Amino acid sequence: xxxxxxxxxxxxxxxxxxxxxxxxxxxxxxxxxxxxxxxxxxxxxxxxxxxxxxxxxxxxxxxxxxxxxxxxxxxxxxxxxxxxxxxxxxxxxxxxxxxxxxxxxxxxxxxx
Amino acid sequence: xxxxxxxxxxxxxxxxxxxxxxxxxxxxxxxxxxxxxxxxxxxxxxxxxxxxxxxxxxxxxxxxxxxxxxxxxxxxxxxxxxxxxxxxxxxxxxxxxxxxxxxxxxxxxx
Numbered sequence: 001x002x003x004x005x006x007x008x009x010x011x012x013x014x015x016x017x018x019x020x021x022x023x024x025x026x027x028x029x030x031x032x033x034x035x036x037x038x039x040x041x042x043x044x045x046x047x048x049x050x051x052x053x054x055x056x057x058x059x060x061x062x063x064x065x066x067x068x069x070x071x072x073x074x075x076x077x078x079x080x081x082x083x084x085x086x087x088x089x090x091x092x093x094x095x096x097x098x099x100x101x102x103x104x105x106x107x108x109x110x111x112x
Numbered sequence: 113x114x115x116x117x118x119x120x121x122x123x124x125x126x127x128x129x130x131x132x133x134x135x136x137x138x139x140x141x142x143x144x145x146x147x148x149x150x151x152x153x154x155x156x157x158x159x160x161x162x163x164x165x166x167x168x169x170x171x172x173x174x175x176x177x178x179x180x181x182x183x184x185x186x187x188x189x190x191x192x193x194x195x196x197x198x199x200x201x202x203x204x205x206x207x208x209x210x211x212x213x214x215x216x217x218x219x220x221x222x
Contacts, residue, residue: 004155033209042116042199042212043156056209090155097208100146103155 002026004093004104012110013081021076021107025093031055032074033101034066035090043090049074050097078109086111114139114204116213124219125190133185133198133216141205145183147176148199150215156199159185190220 005024013019025032031050035043048056049068063079072093078085088108092101115138125131137145144163148156160169162178169176173194175186185198197217201210 035212040214042118042201042214045209045211048209056207058209088153092155098143100144100158100161101156101210102158103148105155106153108153 004091004102006089006091006104006107008107009105010108010110012112014112015081015083017081018077018079019081019109021078021089021091021109023074023076023091023093023104025072025074025091026102029093029095029102030072031094031097031099032068032072033092033094034074034076035092036060037088037090037106039087046076048097055097081111083111085109114202114207114211116200116202116211118198118200118213118216120216121214122217122219124221125187127191127220127222128189130186130188130190132187133218135183135185135200135213136181137183137200137202139202139204139211142202143205143207144203144210145178146201146203146210147183147185148201150197150199152197159198187218190218192220192222194218195220 033048034046037043045058047066068074088106091104147159150156160176197215199215201212
């Protein structure tokens with residue numbers, strides 16, 4: 001079985017641009033969460049979706065948005081990129097809200 | 113607000129030298145404490161979930177234990193391939209969202 005798939009794996013963007021990151025959960029998993037991990041820090045929660053509804057939002061500005069599609073895949077969008085948005089963006093899926101997470105390998109975003 | 117503190121920040125061991133990593137937490141009604149292993153540039157890999165004080169789980173050279181205030185990840189006779197960052201996360205009764213600590217970077221020298 002395929003694990004959590006994230007694309008792209010690496011991305012370089014310029015300040016002010018917009019980026020879309022994509023995540024495909026494990027088959028049968030209905031919950032997807034997004035985390036930001038800056039080098040040397042633990043993952044910071046951004047969004048959680050379950051059954052296509054937003055179930056949680058972390059302390060991130062409105063430039064960050066996300067959605068979950070009918071097939072349970074998800075997109076994370078970031079507008080007006082700042083240098084400080086450079087990080088590893090992790091997607092995690094779980095069977096439901098009470099189960100543990102399986103993480104993807106992440107998307108490394110560099111903003112220049 | 114849930115809080116997780118991991119110590120030490122970094123740990124260097126010789127191959128075969130056993131040690132423990134600590135995860136102290138403050139949470140309103142623990143709904144799960146999770147340990148993950150993370151290799152550089154990769155996503156975290158799930159190791160264990162603990163739910164109640166006194167619970168223990170083992171996997172190869174790793175053993176996780178839980179009290180009401182902290183969890184330990186014991187590493188017995190580590191090998192160089194155990195080198196990684198180990199992350200601890202907690203989920204409280206009021207939330208389905210795990211809060212992560214900053215991790216402990218472990219390096220095992222041959």
